[in-house]
Amino acid sequence: MSDVTGGRALLALDQITMRFGGVVAIDGLDLEVRQGEIFALIGPNGAGKTTVFNLVTGVYQPTAGRVAFDGRKINGMKRFSVTKRGIARTFQNIRLFHNMSALENVLVGADAHHRTGFIGAGLGLPWHRREEREGRALARELLDFVGIGHRTEEWAKNLPYGDQRRLEIARALATKPKLLLLDEPAAGMNPAEKRSLQQLIRRICDAGTTVLLIEHDMGLVMEISDRVAVLDFGQKIAEGRPAEVQNNPAVIEAYLGAPADAS
Amino acid sequence: MSHSKNTTGIGPVRAAMRKITTPFDEMRDWWGRAPGWVRWTVYGLVIVAALLAPSDSVGAFMSPESDWATILFYPIGVFVLLAIGLNVVVGQAGLLDLGFVAFFAIGGYVMAVIGTELGWNFWEIIVVAVLISSLSGIILGAPTLRLRGDYLAIVTLGFGEIVRLVAQNTDAIGGPRGINSIPHPPDMSDIEIIPDLQPFTYGVIDPRPYYYLLVALCVLVIIFARRLEKSRVGRAWAAIREDEDAAEIMGVPTFRFKLLAFAIGAAIGGATGTVFAAKMISIVPNNFPFILSATILAAVVLGGSGNLPGVILGAFLVGWLPERFRGFEDYRVLLFGGVLVLMMIVRPQGLLPSRQRSAEFAEGSGMGGMGAEVATPTAKAEVSSR
Numbered sequence: 323m324s325d326v327t328g329g330r331a332l333l334a335l336d337q338i339t340m341r342f343g344g345v346v347a348i349d350g351l352d353l354e355v356r357q358g359e360i361f362a363l364i365g366p367n368g369a370g371k372t373t374v375f376n377l378v379t380g381v382y383q384p385t386a387g388r389v390a391f392d393g394r395k396i397n398g399m400k401r402f403s404v405t406k407r408g409i410a411r412t413f414q415n416i417r418l419f420h421n422m423s424a425l426e427n428v429l430v431g432a433d434a435h436h437r438t439g440f441i442g443a444g445l446g447l448p449w450h451r452r453e454e455r456e457g458r459a460l461a462r463e464l465l466d467f468v469g470i471g472h473r474t475e476e477w478a479k480n481l482p483y484g485d486q487r488r489l490e491i492a493r494a495l496a497t498k499p500k501l502l503l504l505d506e507p508a509a510g511m512n513p514a515e516k517r518s519l520q521q522l523i524r525r526i527c528d529a530g531t532t533v534l535l536i537e538h539d540m541g542l543v544m545e546i547s548d549r550v551a552v553l554d555f556g557q558k559i560a561e562g563r564p565a566e567v568q569n570n571p572a573v574i575e576a577y578l579g580a581p582a583d584a585s
Numbered sequence: 586m587s588h589s590k591n592t593t594g595i596g597p598v599r600a601a602m603r604k605i606t607t608p609f610d611e612m613r614d615w616w617g618r619a620p621g622w623v624r625w626t627v628y629g630l631v632i633v634a635a636l637l638a639p640s641d642s643v644g645a646f647m648s649p650e651s652d653w654a655t656i657l658f659y660p661i662g663v664f665v666l667l668a669i670g671l672n673v674v675v676g677q678a679g680l681l682d683l684g685f686v687a688f689f690a691i692g693g694y695v696m697a698v699i700g701t702e703l704g705w706n707f708w709e710i711i712v713v714a715v716l717i718s719s720l721s722g723i724i725l726g727a728p729t730l731r732l733r734g735d736y737l738a739i740v741t742l743g744f745g746e747i748v749r750l751v752a753q754n755t756d757a758i759g760g761p762r763g764i765n766s767i768p769h770p771p772d773m774s775d776i777e778i779i780p781d782l783q784p785f786t787y788g789v790i791d792p793r794p795y796y797y798l799l800v801a802l803c804v805l806v807i808i809f810a811r812r813l814e815k816s817r818v819g820r821a822w823a824a825i826r827e828d829e830d831a832a833e834i835m836g837v838p839t840f841r842f843k844l845l846a847f848a849i850g851a852a853i854g855g856a857t858g859t860v861f862a863a864k865m866i867s868i869v870p871n872n873f874p875f876i877l878s879a880t881i882l883a884a885v886v887l888g889g890s891g892n893l894p895g896v897i898l899g900a901f902l903v904g905w906l907p908e909r910f911r912g913f914e915d916y917r918v919l920l921f922g923g924v925l926v927l928m929m930i931v932r933p934q935g936l937l938p939s940r941q942r943s944a945e946f947a948e949g950s951g952m953g954g955m956g957a958e959v960a961t962p963t964a965k966a967e968v969s970s971r
């Protein structure tokens with residue numbers, strides 16, 4: 323079931339184990355996400371999907387194993403350095419900067435690659451002004467791209483739920499990631515919103531960003547992803563094309579054991 | 586969170602307070618929308634007012650009992666500059682610093698020691714003092730800024746006391762008697778603008794040239810701080826206040842930015858100390874007590890931490906009111922305490938808070954008004970321990 327897209331490996335988890343006290347959240351996981359694909363990570367509640375994201379973004383350090391990105395080991399790196407290397411994410415529970423405008427939220431992401439220090443900023447030096455200008459242009463462009471270009475000045479917390487999820491995506495894209503991690507981006511969306519989200523993810527991928535997606539909505543997962551991996555109790559129980567995985571007996575059993583609501 | 590619920594007893598006070606403070610909020614929002622030329626006009630008027638302030642006619646009302654120009658330098662001017670510095674730490678970065686006076690003291694002692702021992706002039710020393718105090722800010726911050734809110738508060742409190750006690754117990758810098766005959770800044774010009782006022786001649790009697798020096802420093806520091814606030818630096822600080830973990834994951838080196846806030850605050854505190862020492866001729870360790878840190882913090886919080894006009898207003902009031910009501914003798918301190926407590930009950934966000942800080946306050950997130958880092962109400966389960 324390998325070589326569906328044939329691209330080179332962008333992200334590789336090698337025998338990753340993550341223990342929290344007695345709980346083994348991730349158990350000897352191997353995972354490979356290839357350049358240019360949309361890869362979905364699915365599994366019942368508590369399977370360890372979000373933990374994988376936290377391991378990849380440096381929030382947790384694995385108990386054992388190695389995470390490599392673009393051919394280099396990234397576990398042990400600081401979280402902001404991981405972001406700079408090209409991994410960005412959204413959160414299952416939205417974590418925007420609520421009392422900042424949509425534009426400012428995205429600018430924080432764009433600042434990840436800005437270089438002026440406090441002297442340039444405090445004295446208002448020319449290259450700082452240029453960077454600010456470019457950052458703002460990029461932020462506006464991204465807000466348009468995700469479809470909330472008309473709400474730049476609104477505070478994040480005043481945006482409707484679906485737009486908050488879009489804003490999180492824009493903020494993540496502003497860090498110019500090679501790999502974008504989306505943690506249940508469709509949660510709480512109605513069917514129409516889900517359709518436009520699906521198109522958005524497609525466009526992100528077409529623009530050259532590889533996507534690793536956690537999602538409970540099977541319809542969306544099956545339509546959009548190039549490959550799917552299924553986690554259960556921290557172990558990978560299946561991997562392959564959506565259609566292959568869908569009919570895998572082990573997967574069906576895992577879901578029947580702990581049925582995921584397709585909300 | 587619960588500020589608005591328990592209204593019994595203080596309900597009427599709160600209602601009255603709201604009447605008083607609503608215009609403040611409206612003013613702030615108007616200011617936020619005001620076009621450029623209006624702002625520049627207002628800036629210009631404020632500077633003119635500051636320059637005209639030390640006149641006898643103003644003093645007759647503001648301070649009938651003591652010399653107004655002297656009070657304008659200390660406490661008012663010094664408090665304002667210190668509060669602007671502390672606001673970078675507390676208001677911008679959201680770090681609770683209870684020992685800010687330490688940097689004021691370090692600046693003062695650098696001026697005193699180098700001025701008397703090496704005979705350098707004020708302008709050379711202020712550069713050194715700024716460097717040394719920001720370096721001490723970094724030395725204090727590096728091991729402590731990884732700690733969360735309350736620990737940081739305790740460590741900074743201790744630092745403030747340690748600096749004072751070291752000064753007290755080091756004979757080389759005068760011990761409890763401090764340092765005398767600190768040189769004044771060199772005269773820049775003996776020009777006489779109006780009869781009896783030579784604003785660039787630094788002597789023993791006239792406090793006004795020193796006051797003008799503070800005003801000039803304030804203007805420079807305010808410009809610098811405002812620019813920082815609107816840049817990536819200010820955004821990083823705001824993001825750290827809102828959600829430190831999310832900020833770090835979005836690429837903000839949170840530790841470095843907190844350290845930067847500490848260093849900048851310390852530099853401003855140090856510069857203030859230099860001017861203070863150069864005016865006072867002699868300084869003693871007891872010029873730098875804990876209560877001064879607390880007072881400046883009160884000024885920042887009272888005025889509206891995070892919002893420069895608010896902070897300046899707060900520092901002005903905290904410096905001026907006790908002097909204005911000297912007649913009440915000991916009661917004035919009690920009264921001052923009472924006003925502070927009342928303010929914290931009815932308007933915890935301060936007189937002129939920034940919109941963002943008021944909102945953080947209303948939802949009990951961020952650091953609230955005090956800069957103490959309290960847990961955000963959103964579930965931290967998703968991204969928790971580091």
Ligand SMILES: Nc1ncnc2c1ncn2[C@@H]1O[C@H](COP(=O)(O)OP(=O)(O)OP(=O)(O)O)[C@@H](O)[C@H]1O
Nearest residue numbers: 342345347366367368369370371372373374969970
């Ligand atoms: N910081 C932590 N401390 C202790 N246990 C944790 C921690 N983070 C995750 N876990 C545990 O690891 C397991 C996997 O959790 P995780 O959040 O990764 O699941 P998930 O697949 O994302 O589930 P969901 O679909 O509900 O989001 C759970 O049993 C959870 O309780």
Ligand SMILES: [Mg+2]
Nearest residue numbers: 371372373414
């Ligand atoms: Mg999850």
